[in-house]
Amino acid sequence: GGVGKSTVAVNLACALQQSGARVGILDADVYGPNVPLMLGLRERPRTVEQKICPLSANGLQVMSIALLIAEDQPVIWRGPMLHSAIKQFLFEVLWDDLDYLVVDLPPGTGDAQLSLSQQAHIMGAVIVTTPQAVSVLDVKKAIRMFQTVKVPILGVVENMAYFQPPGSEQRYEIFGRGGGAAIEQEFGTPLLQQIPIEPAVREGGDGGTPVVWSHPEGGVAHAFRELAGKVAARISTLNAE
Numbered sequence: 001g002g003v004g005k006s007t008v009a010v011n012l013a014c015a016l017q018q019s020g021a022r023v024g025i026l027d028a029d030v031y032g033p034n035v036p037l038m039l040g041l042r043e044r045p046r047t048v049e050q051k052i053c054p055l056s057a058n059g060l061q062v063m064s065i066a067l068l069i070a071e072d073q074p075v076i077w078r079g080p081m082l083h084s085a086i087k088q089f090l091f092e093v094l095w096d097d098l099d100y101l102v103v104d105l106p107p108g109t110g111d112a113q114l115s116l117s118q119q120a121h122i123m124g125a126v127i128v129t130t131p132q133a134v135s136v137l138d139v140k141k142a143i144r145m146f147q148t149v150k151v152p153i154l155g156v157v158e159n160m161a162y163f164q165p166p167g168s169e170q171r172y173e174i175f176g177r178g179g180g181a182a183i184e185q186e187f188g189t190p191l192l193q194q195i196p197i198e199p200a201v202r203e204g205g206d207g208g209t210p211v212v213w214s215h216p217e218g219g220v221a222h223a224f225r226e227l228a229g230k231v232a233a234r235i236s237t238l239n240a241e
Contacts, residue, residue, distance in 0.1 A: 002107075003135050004159040005128045006034045007205055008195065008227075009104040012126070014212040015221075015228035017060050021099040024054060026089055027064030028116065029106040030082060036066045040208025044068070052093045058213065063093050083115040090120055100235075107138070109145040117149040123235050124154035126192070131161060131179035139179075143187055154234045155192035156180050157227060163197040164219070171196075192234075193227040196220060 009025060017023040027035035036042065039057040045067055046053050054061040065085065095101065106112050116122065125146045129139040139156070146153055158180030162171040180191040195201075198220045204211040212221045 003128050003130045004195075005029075005107070006038060006104050007201060008126070008128045008157055008159055008224075009102050010035060010038045010205070011201075011210050011212045011221075011224040012228055012231065013060055013100070013102040014058075014210050015224045016100050016102070016232065017058075018212065018216075018225065019228055019232065021232070022096060023100045023102065024061035024063070024095050024098045025102045025104065026093075027062070027066065027104050028086055028089065028112050029104055030065045030085060030112070031106055033064045033066035034205075035062060035064050035104055038205045038208065038210060041067065048094060050092075052088075054093055054095060061095060061098070063089055063095075082111045083119075086112060086115045087119055090116075100232075109141055113142075113145060114149065117146075117151055122151045123238060124152040124231075126154050126231060127156045127183075127189070128159055129156060129179050129183065130159055131173065131176040133176070133179070136179045136182055139183055140186070143183070143189060152238060153187070153189050154231055155190040156183050157193050157195060158191060159195045160197050161194035192230045193223055195223050195227075 006029065013023050013025040025035060027033045039062055041055050041057055041062055043055065045055055052063065054063045055067060103116060127139050127142055129135045143153055160175055162173045164171045174197065180194065183189055184191045196219060200215045200218060201211045201220055204214045211218065212224050215221055
C-alpha cells in the first residue's frame with residue numbers, strides 16, 4: 001500500500017487511450033476506491049436491463065464501487081461478497097468492445113487478486129513499487145502470488161523513483177534507489193518504467209484531471225506514455241505466442 005498503484009493505473013489507462021486504443025478502467029480496490037476521484041467522476045451510473053453502464057471520462061470507460069455508494073460509506077465485506085462484486089463488475093457492466101481493461105487492485109495478495117484470476121483471463125499484471133526496501137518486499141510476495149495463479153508478469157513500475165527540480169539535471173532519490181532493478185535481477189521481471197516525483201501528479205489526482213491529461217508535455221506524462229507503449233508491446237507479444 002502507498003506506492004501509488006491507483007495513480008499508475010489511471011495514468012496508464014489514459015496514456016493507452018491517448019494512443020488510440022479503446023480503454024476501460026475497473027477500480028477493484030473496493031476498500032479504498034479512488035479512481036473516480038482521480039478522474040473527476042461523481043455521478044451515479046445508470047442501468048439498462050439490470051446491467052450497469054460505465055461512466056465516461058473523456059472517452060475512458062470507468063466503473064468503481066465508489067460510484068455506487070455514499071462517498072463516506074465504508075465497505076465492510078467478507079471474501080464471498082468481494083468475489084461477487086468483482087464478478088458483477090466484469091460481467092454485468094456494459095463495457096464496450098475494449099482493447100484494454102485496466103484493473104486497479106487493492107494492496108496485498110488477498111481475495112480480490114484471487115477472485116480476478118479465477119474469473120477472467122488476465123493478459124498480464126503490472127507490478128507497482130517504490131525504491132524503498134519495505135515496498136520491494138511486498139512486491140516480491142505479489143509476484144510470487146501471480147506466478148502461483150499463472151498470471152504473466154508484464155513488468156515492474158518504480159513509482160516516485162526520483163525528484164528532478166525544473167531546469168536541473170540533478171536527480172534526488174528521496175525514497176532510496178534500486179528497488180525496481182533489484183526485482184528485475186531476482187525474478188527476471190523487466191523494469192518497465194521509472195516514474196519521477198512531480199507535484200503535478202498529486203495535483204492532477206486530487207483535482208480529477210490525471211497528469212497525462214493536465215500536463216501532456218511534462219516529463220511524467222512522457223514517462224506514462226512510454227510505459228503504455230511498453231505494456232502494449234508486451235501484451236502484443238503474449239498474444240502472438
